[in-house]
Amino acid sequence: xxxxxxxxxxxxxxxxxxxxxxxxxxxxxxxxxxxxxxxxxxxxxxxxxxxxxxxxxxxxxxxxxxxxxxxxxxxxxxxxxxxxxxxxxxxxxxxxxxxxxxxxxxxxxxxxxxxxxxxxxxxxxxxxxxxxxxxxxxxxxxxxxxxxxxxxxxxxxxxxxxxxxxxxxxxxxxxxxxxxxxxxxxxxxxxxxxxxxxxxxxxxxxxxxxxxxxxxxxxxxxxxxxxxxxxxxxxxxxxxxxxxxxxxxxxxxxxxxxxxxxxxxxxxxxxxxxxxx
Numbered sequence: 001x002x003x004x005x006x007x008x009x010x011x012x013x014x015x016x017x018x019x020x021x022x023x024x025x026x027x028x029x030x031x032x033x034x035x036x037x038x039x040x041x042x043x044x045x046x047x048x049x050x051x052x053x054x055x056x057x058x059x060x061x062x063x064x065x066x067x068x069x070x071x072x073x074x075x076x077x078x079x080x081x082x083x084x085x086x087x088x089x090x091x092x093x094x095x096x097x098x099x100x101x102x103x104x105x106x107x108x109x110x111x112x113x114x115x116x117x118x119x120x121x122x123x124x125x126x127x128x129x130x131x132x133x134x135x136x137x138x139x140x141x142x143x144x145x146x147x148x149x150x151x152x153x154x155x156x157x158x159x160x161x162x163x164x165x166x167x168x169x170x171x172x173x174x175x176x177x178x179x180x181x182x183x184x185x186x187x188x189x190x191x192x193x194x195x196x197x198x199x200x201x202x203x204x205x206x207x208x209x210x211x212x213x214x215x216x217x218x219x220x221x222x223x224x225x226x227x228x229x230x231x232x233x234x235x236x237x238x239x240x241x242x243x244x245x246x247x248x249x250x251x252x253x254x255x256x257x258x259x260x261x262x263x264x265x266x267x268x269x270x271x272x273x274x275x276x277x
Contacts, residue, residue, distance in 0.1 A: 003032050007040060012128035012251065013234040014040035021048045021058050021243060030061045033245070037109070038193055042126045042234070042246035042253075049241045050113055052077035052267060059111040059245075059269035066100065066107060066270040069175040070157055074267065083255075083266040092156040094257035096127065096228050097203025099248050099270060102153035102179045107248040108273030112266055114238045121259030125228075125235045129197035129250045132227040133187060145196070147186040147211070149220075151204040153179045183209055186223075188276045190249055197250040198227050199276055227252065249273060 004017040014036055019029050036043050050058070052074040059065055065079035072088060074080045083090050099107045112124075133141065153176060163169040186208060188199035200208075202224050208216040236244065246253065248271075 003029065003036075005032075005036050005040075005043075008044075008234050011131040011232045011234070012041040012126060013044075013236075014042075015044045015046070017046070019045065021045060021050050022054050025058065025061055034062065037245060037247050041128050041130070041251050042244060044236060045243040045245070046239070047241055048113070048243045050243065052080040055111055055113055055243075055267060055269050056080055059109075059271050063108050063271040063273070066272050068100075068270065069178065070162060070171065080267050080269050083268060084263070085260070085265075086263045089161050090255070091161070091257060092203065093255035095156070095203050096201055096224065096252050096254045097156060098129075098199070098201040098252045101151045101184060101199075101201060101204045102182065104182060105273055105275050106184070108271045109246055109248050110271065111269045112244045112246075113268075114240055114242045115267055116263060116265035117238055117240055118259035118262035118264055121256065121262070122264045123235050123237050123256045123258075124244070125233050125254045125256065126246060127228045127233045127252050127254075129188075129199065129227065129252065130190070130195050131232045132229070133196050133198045135229075135232065136226065141187070141196075144198075144219075144223075145185075145187045148183040148209045149186050149200050150181050150183055150206045150209060152181040152206045153204070155206055156203045181206070184276045188249060191274060191277075195250070198223060199249075200224070200227075201252045203252075228254075249276075 006015045008014055056077050056079045067078050068081045071081040099110055163172045186200055188197050200223055208219055
């Protein structure tokens with residue numbers, strides 16, 4: 001069966017039909033999904049009642065999987081983390097962010113599955129870094145291509161929210177030790193397409209290294225606002241068993257926290273990537 005790919009906007013996003021993610025992918029479907037991801041940066045699959053094992057198997061078609069140092073996971077499938085508002089403080093997801101950019105080799109992508117949804121709210125937005133970069137003036141593009149920025153784990157995972165118990169504190173301290181602040185280019189070159197993308201995000205980026213504190217603050221404020229302009233974004237209204245697969249090298253996302261005190265449960269498999277350049 002051939003896939004049907006329906007674009008959502010010109011900046012990013014497409015819906016894919018004609019594949020059953022509970023089954024192993026054929027080589028043809030695997031390659032077609034990868035090409036759709038490269039073209040559209042985030043793709044969605046409807047009506048996919050996948051188990052954690054099936055989710056991890058699907059994600060592993062595209063690379064090795066990451067085990068998150070802070071979030072809880074599915075015990076029998078530790079590569080699948082659990083975002084459950086009844087268990088974990090997930091406010092750090094309600095900010096524009098690109099996953100785990102505090103790693104030397106941030107995620108290539110992620111696969112998110114909707115398991116339990118509130119009666120209303122809980123949408124997720126994605127923003128396209130390539131469209132945002134291409135929307136900047138050429139002089140600003142040239143300036144940014146020569147800069148690097150610091151990414152810090154503690155900006156989204158502060159001690160006061162993730163060190164409340166002795167066990168949590170030990171995990172947080174070990175994660176901080178294993179992941180000191182590091183630098184990535186402000187503008188990243190996609191390793192497959194070769195296109196340029198903004199690679200700073202409000203969740204983890206703390207400063208632009210080559211600028212003064214005041215200049216860094218001003219430029220980051222501009223970039224955070226520019227990258228999330230409506231024309232560079234899409235908003236996905238989840239239904240149970242929807243699956244999203246996004247390219248973490250060229251997008252950022254925001255989980256809208258507008259459904260409390262209702263519960264929202266999502267499973268995520270994160271695919272390891274390479275060093276940004």
